[in-house]
Amino acid sequence: MRVYYEFLFVFYLIFTIIIALFILWNIFKTKKITNIIIGSIALMMFLIRIFMIR
């Protein structure tokens, strides 16, 4: 069970980082200011989540 949880945890971390990179790429590409604001907030949320993981 512990191994299963550890595996899911790493899987989750990798996905969080990939999504964060996508958002970062998107906010520099988009021309809509709303997308930039939404993207920045989403990125902040992802970063908080990543750094809160021990």
Add this chain to the structure above:
Amino acid sequence: MKFMNDKKIRLIVTTCILTLVLIIGVITSVNFLKFRNYNTEFVVREDVVGKIYKFSEFSKHLKGDVADSNIYEIQGTDNTVAIVKKDKLANYNKIDNIKGLSVCGVDGSSQYDAAKDVFTSNINVLATANDVYENVKSGTYEVGILSYKEAITLINNDQNENVDISDAIVEKVPSLLLIGGTHPNEPSGQLAATVVLENAKVKRGILYVITELNRSAYSYSQPQEGTTWYYHLKTKNGNTRTFKYGSRATNTVDQWPTPDVYTHSSGQQLSSSEVRNINRAYPGNEEGTYTEQIAWVVTNFVNQKDVTMVIDLHEASPEYLTINQCVYHQDAADIWSQMKINGFRYYNPEADKTQKLNMPADQSPLNMHGLTHREVGDYTNAYVFLFETSNASQGKIRGAFTEDLIKYSAPDKFYEALVKYDEEHDTSNIYGAPVEISERVARHVLSFESVITGFNKIKTTRVVTQTGRDNVGDGGVYVGEMILEEGTVPSYYDLIKYGVGNYLLDID
């Protein structure tokens, strides 16, 4: 927006917004981390609290982790203990290992009488406790029998300190584990445990106190509830004590992912969020989820120390059915009967008479698993009780979340309106009207004393559990009464009159 078509301007705008949001993010994160790492301070009276156990001694994976909390031990001053030389502590840690050795004790002391039945060799009689101490120190006798108070005083006064108290149990005494901080959004449980830890003295028996059972749940607040993180209480000398208001469940940072359905080890299925609720995780599992590992501390500790009574302190929202009441394991039914007759009494100086607090009770349902009053009762020899008080800050119809709501130092207008509505229309939307924190703590402290009263009345030897699970530990022995030093635990009346802060000690 036209200006966004210019690549250079777009880059500047994007960078500015991103930086602004990240600054807000960093400030928020630092606050979160500060809250997670904030350690609530509890005053440990060095002359009273003998030992502090770490949770990791009873559930190995918690070592050094956020959940590695403390169990404080308060020994009865009249308890019989064996003192031995420090270098022999490891060998002389069990009563069977010291039975055949040369023993000395104080003439006519109750400790000498208690030890007489245990030791196969004769106990040599000496005049004073100091004689016993000096003789063990010089090596004339290998074991000395003293009261805990005598032993600890002599050991503390000695500069050389080559004598210590052995772990060997000379006389079996009753013990009680008081659990506060099971759910960090139920503050009166933690405060009641703190009041007991910082005030109680024991004459006979052993008192164990946990002030923060689930420290992981103290590391964050309940999402979407907008709760206040800290609340403060003023001590007698006007100093401020800070306590945390956390979440009901273990932090997702410590236990993740959360399954759609939580299947307890008994096979019982509950909603997903309960997987991180420690009071659905008993008996716990050393190799299980993080919450199960913490729950295992209680089960394992109670079994290892052969704890006689366990009290788990809780709160519930005013509209919850199980409120201002007790839930007990069926093995403790006899104790509950005596508590109902002899317990929950307090002296009211204004009326100059002894009054009684109304305390209904339910027996723990046999098929409702994971709770202290079910599993700790089934998996250990202890008599288990759980108490609930009324907490407006947990309720769903409350107004804005403030420190006053936690302490209920100012009435919540929505709850007040509903209480009034119930009175006028003879309805039961609320089962326990919200009351101030001092009254809630007072109820818990009085309940704690009442359990001891009930236990002392029945003069029980351990009964075999009715559920037929393995009966562990040393059963069937009458361990005598548990006695608290009179006047050390604040009374129900005093706690309400002078406030709970008055009974909290100052942090140095």
